[in-house]
Amino acid sequence: MVASSILGFPRIGGQRELKKTTESYWQGKVDVEALLAQGKQLRETNWKLQKAAGVEIIPSNDFSYYDQVLDLSLLFNVIPTRYTKYNLAPIDVLFAMGRGLQRKATDSTPAVDVTALEMVKWFDSNYHYVRPTFSHSTEFKLNTEAGLKPVVEYLEAKALGIETRPVLLGPISYLYLGKSDKDSLDLEPISLLEKILPVYEEILSKLKEAGATQVQIDEPILVLDLPESIQSKYKATYDQFTSNAALPELVLTTYFGDVRPNLSAIKDLSVAGYHFDFVRVPEQFEEVVEILNEKQTLSVGIVDGRNIWKTNYSKAAAFVEKAIAKLGKDRVVVSTSSSLLHTPVDLANEKKLDATIKDWFSFATQKLDEVVVLTKNARGDDVAKELEANAASIKSRQESPITTNPKVQERLATINESLSTRKSNFETRLPSQQAKYNLPLFPTTTIGSFPQTKDIRINRNKFAKGELSAEDYEAFINKEIETVVRFQEEIGLDVLVHGEPERNDMVQYFGEQLEGYAFTTNGWVQSYGSRYVRPPIVVGDVSRPKAMTVKESVYAQSITSKPMKGMLTGPVTCLRWSFPRDDVSGRVQALQLGLALRDEVNDLEAAGVTVIQVDEPAIREGLPLRAGKERSDYLNWAAQSFRVATSGVEDSTQIHSHFCYSDLDPNHIKALDADVVSIEFSKKDDPNYIQEFSNYPNHIGLGLFDIHSPRIPSKEEFVTRIEEILKVYPANKFWVNPDCGLKTRGWPEVRESLTNMVEAAKEFRGKY
Template identity: 85%
Template structure:
C-alpha cells in the first residue's frame, strides 16, 4: 500500500475560533486557561478530521497561537534579553516577541514596554513568520517553562487515539532564516549550529521516549540559493541527529526546486525525503536518484498553496512514476506543503456559484484527494471519485467563465510607451513641488484607519439588507469626515480617507472586477491573529466601472489638503488572491494593470492627483532563486505597475507602499513611483538604510510598527529620524507609519500619529 500524508493542517478553525480567543485574551476578556483550552479543542478536531478521512501520516506540532517559527525560538530559549527582564508567563513572552507589549504598572504587575521582533514573509507565500534573533549571548536550551510543545502535542494526539508524526523546523533552516540582534551584527547565525544541535537532539530524544518513531523535519531553505558553506553543514548536522534513542527523520522541503542544493542532502542518514512536485515537477529524475535503497520518497502532488482541484489522473500518473523507480512500499502520496495556506472547508461556502465551486478544493477536501490518489496507485477501486474529478477538470477548462476575448485582445496593445511616464522623475518633481507646495518632511499615512466595531456592524447590516444603501453611504461618509478632521487636527500634510468602506485591500477590488469569485469563510492566516479571505481569480480580469472615485472625490471635497486616492497594485492583487493555474502570472498581472490603469485615469480626471498604488507583495512574488525566471518576473511585475500608473500627467504624484519583506532598492526603482513608503520600524541593521541612500525618488521609511499596540514617544520618533538622516537626504524624506492602521485602536492611532507629526515639525524647524 502507498501511504497518504498531510504535512500540516490550518490551525485557525473553520469559524476563526483561534482568532477570536486570542484577541479576547489580549484584551483581557479571556483567561489563559480559556485560551489554552480552545487550542486543545482545535487540535483535537483537526487530528480526528484527518484520521476519519483516512490519512495515514498526520502531523502534530503544526499548531501555533502565533507562529510556528516563533514557537521554536521560545522552546529553544532564543529569547532576546529585552523580553526576559520582565516577569511574563511563557505565552506572554511569545506574544511580546510577536507583537510587542506596552502596559502601565499596576499594584500587581510591573510596567512593560518592549517592541516586537522583525516579521517577514515565509518564502514566497503570504504567511509571515517572526524572524529568530540571535546574539553572542544566546544560550540554547530546552525552555520547559510551559512544557515541551512538540512532545506535549504528540502525547495529546496519542491520548485521543491518533498516532501523529511531529513536525519540527530543521536546524539549518532555523538558523539561516534568523538574524543577528542589533548588539551582535557581526554574528553569522549559521555559526551557532554546533550550539543548537544538542538541543535538537534533546528534543528528538524526548519525542522518541514519548513514542514518536518518526519526525518530519522541515528544511525549506533548500529551495533557496544557499552558499556553499551552508550546504556543507547538512551532512555533519544530520549525522549528529542519528541514534538508537532518536526517531527517524523525514527531510522535508517545499515551495520550489532543490536541485542546486542536492549534493548537500544526497547522502543524509534520514529515513526519507519529501519534495514539492507541484511547484517543481521538473526535479523528479534528479531527486529520485538520491533516494537510497532503504529510504522513502514522499511525493508532494496535492497543492498546499492553492484551491484548485487536483487533477487526479495526472497526479496518479506522477506517483506511479515514483513507484516504478522505488516500489510501492517506499512511496508516500502527500500534500506539497502544509495546508496552512488554504481555507479550512469548502462545504461552508453555500453562496458560491455551484459551477465554480465544483472546481475548488480546500484543506478538508484535500485530505480526500491525498487519500484517493494513494488508494488508486495502491490498486483500490476509486473509479467513481476519479470519474467525477475528470468531469470537473474538463468542465473548468471549457467554461466561458474563464475566457474574455476582449480582455485578451487588449493585452496585445501593451507596449513600452503604455508603461512609461511622460517625463523622468526630476521634471515631474518640479511640477509636483509647484502644485502641492508641501513642507520639508511631509507627513502622511499609508491608507487605512481603524476598522472599528461600529464600522464592522454597519457593513454587516448592509450586507444582510438591514439598512439601505443610502443609510450605509451616509454612515461611511460620516466615518470619512471623522478621519479627515482628525488628520487636519494633528497636522498631517497629505491625507487619506481612511478606507471605512473597504473590507480588505484586495477583496474590495476583486469584488468590483470581473473574473473573480469570493468565499464566505475562506480565511487563511497571514500572521498572528490577522486572517485574510483571498479572492479567487477564475477568469480573465477587467473593470466594468469605477471602483474608488466616488469616495475619493467626496473625501477631497471635505478638505483643502491633498487627498490620496488609494489602490492596491496588480501584483499584490494577484499574489493575495488565489491565482489561476491555467495561465501565467504575467498574463494575470498585466490584465490587472490594465484594469487599474482605467481607475487611475478616472481618479485623475476627477481631481484626485495624488494616487497611491500599493505593492507590498511585489517582493513576495520574487522567484526564490536567481536566474531567468527571476529576471523575467521582475520585468513583468514592474511593467504591470507602470501600465497601471503611467497614463497620468507629470504633476500627478504616484505613491506606492511595501512592507514585511527583504526589499531590493533596484526592484522598487523599476516601478518609477514618485514617492514610496517602506516598512522600517523593526529593521535594526543600519546597512538597510544605506541600501536606499542612492534611491533617486522620494521615500518614507516607516517609523512605527502598526502590528503592535505600543505607542512610540515623540523622542523615539526623533531618534529614528536622526538615524535615517545620517544616511538619507532630508529633502527626499517623508514621515509615515510602517503600514495601514486598520488593525489598531483609535487611542493608539491618535497618540502615535500625534507624536510622529510633532517629531516632523521639530525637524522642519531644525532644517
C-alpha cells in the same frame, strides 16, 4: 503499501475560533486557561478530521498560537533579553516577541514596554513568520517553563488514540532564516549550529521517549540559492542525528521550489526518507529520486498545499505511478506539496458560491480526501467514481466561458513600452509636483487605512444583508470619512487619506468589483498572528466594469484643502493576495490587472484626485526563490504591470506606492518609477538596511512605527529614529509615515502615535 500523509493543517478553526479567543485574551476578556483550552480543542478537531478522512501519517506540532518559527524560538530559549526582564508568563513572552507589549504598572505588576521582533514573509507565500534573533549571549536550552510543546502535543494526540508524526523546522533552516541582533551584527547565525544541535537532539530524544518513531524535519531553505558554507553543513548535521540511537527516524522535507542545485548537500544522508514538492517543480523528479538509497521512502508532494484548485487526478496519479515504478509501493508516500496552512479550512462552509465554480475548488479538508483517493488508486483500490467525478470537474473548468473574455485578451495585446512609461522622468516631474502641492520639508502622511471600528463592521454587515439602504450606508461612510479627515487636519498631517471605512480588505474590496473573480464567505487563511485574510479567487480574465474608488476619494477631497490620496492596491498584490489561476501565467494575470487599475487611476485623476497611492507590498513576495531567467522575467513583468497602471497620468500627478514585511531590494522598487514610496522599517534594526536605500533617486518614507503592535511610541522615540535615518538619507527626500495601514489598531493609540509622529516631523523642520 503506498501510504498517505499531509505536512500540516490550518490551525485557525473553520469559524476562526483561534482568532476570536486569542484576541479576547489580549483584551483581558478570557484567561489563559480558556486560550489554552481552545488550542487543545482545535488540535483535537484537526487530528480527528484527518483520521476520519483516512490519512495515515498525521502531523503534530503544526499548531501555533502565533507562529511556528516563533514557537521554536521560545522552546529553544532564543529570547532577546528585552523580553526576559519583566517576568512574563511564557505565553505572554511569545506574544510580546510576536507583537510587542506596552502596559501601565498596577499595584501587582510593573510597567511593560517592549517592541516586537521583525516579521517577514515565509518564502514566497503571504504567510509571515517572526524572524529568530540571535546574539553572542544567546544560550540555547530547552525552555521547560514554556512546556515542551512538540512532546505535549504528540502525547495529546496519542491520548486520543491517534499516532502522529511531529513536525520540527530543521536547525540549518532555523538559523539561516534568523538574523543577528543589533548588538551582535558581526555574528553569523549559522556559526551557532554546533551550539544548537544538542538542544535539537534533546527534544528529538524526548519525542522518541514519548513514543514517536518518526519526525518530519523541515529544511525549506534547500529551495533557495545557498552558499557552499551552508550546503556543507547538512552532511555532518544529519549524520550526527541519524547516528544517535536515542533519536527517532527523520524524514527530511522541502517545499515551495527546486531542490536540485542543493541536491549534493543532502545526498547520502541516513534519513528514513525525503519529501519534495512536485507541484511546483515536477521536473526535479528524475534527479531527486537518484539520491535515495534502497531503503529510503519518497514522499511525493503532488496535492497543492498553496492553491485551491482541485487536483487533476489523472495527472497526479500518473506521477505517483512513475514514483512507484522507480521505487516500489512500499517506498512511496502520497502527500501534499507543503503544509495546508496556506489554504482555507473547508469548502463545505461556502454556502453562497456558484455551484459550477465551487466544483472546481478544493480546500484543506477536501485535500485530505484527494491525498487518500490518490493513495487508494495507487494501491489498486476501486476509486472509479472519484476519478470520473474529478475528470468531469477538470473538463468543466477547461471548457467554461467563465474563464475567457476576448475583449480583455485583445486589450492585453495592445500593451507596449509607451503604455508603461510616464510622460517624463522623475527629475522633470518633481518641480511640477512641488509647485502644485507646496508641501513642507518632512511631509507627513499615513499609508491608507484607519481603525475599522465595531460600528463600521456592523453597518457594513447590515448593508451586505440588505438591512441598510444604499443611501443610508453612503451617508454613514461619508460621516466616517469626514471624521478621519478632520482628525488628520487637527493633528497637522500634510497629505491625507480617506481612511477606507468602506473597505473590508485591500484586495478583496477590489476583487469584488472586478470581473473574473470569485469570492468566499469563510475562506480564511492565516497571514500572521491573529490576522487572517479571505483571498479572492481569480477564475477568469480580469477587467474593470466601472469605477471602484472614485466616489469616496472625490468626497474626501471635496471636504479638505489639503492633498487627498486616492488609494489602490497594485496589480501584483491583487494577484499574489488572491488565489491565482493555474491555467494562465502570472504575467498575463498581472497585466490584465494593470490595465483594469489604469482605468481607475485615470478616472481618479480626471475627478481631481491627483495624489494616487498604488500599493505593492507583495512585489517581493512574488519574486522567484532562485536567481536566473525566471526571476529576471518576473521583475520585468511585475514592474511593467505597475507602470501600466500608473503611467497614463500627467507629470503633476504624484504616484505613491507602499511596501512592507519583506526583504526588499531598492532596484526592484526603482523599476516602478513611483514618485514617492513608503517602506515598512520600524523593526529593521540593521543600519545597513538604510544604507541600501541611500541612493534611491525618488522620494521615500521609511516607516517609523509598528502598526501591528499595540504600543505607542513617544515623540522622543520618533525623533531618535528619524535622526538615525538622516545620517544616511537626505532630508529633502524623506517623508514621515507609519509602517503600514492602521485598520487593526484602536483610535486612542492611533491618535497618540500619529500626534507624536507629526510633532517629531515639526521639530525636524525647525532644525533644517
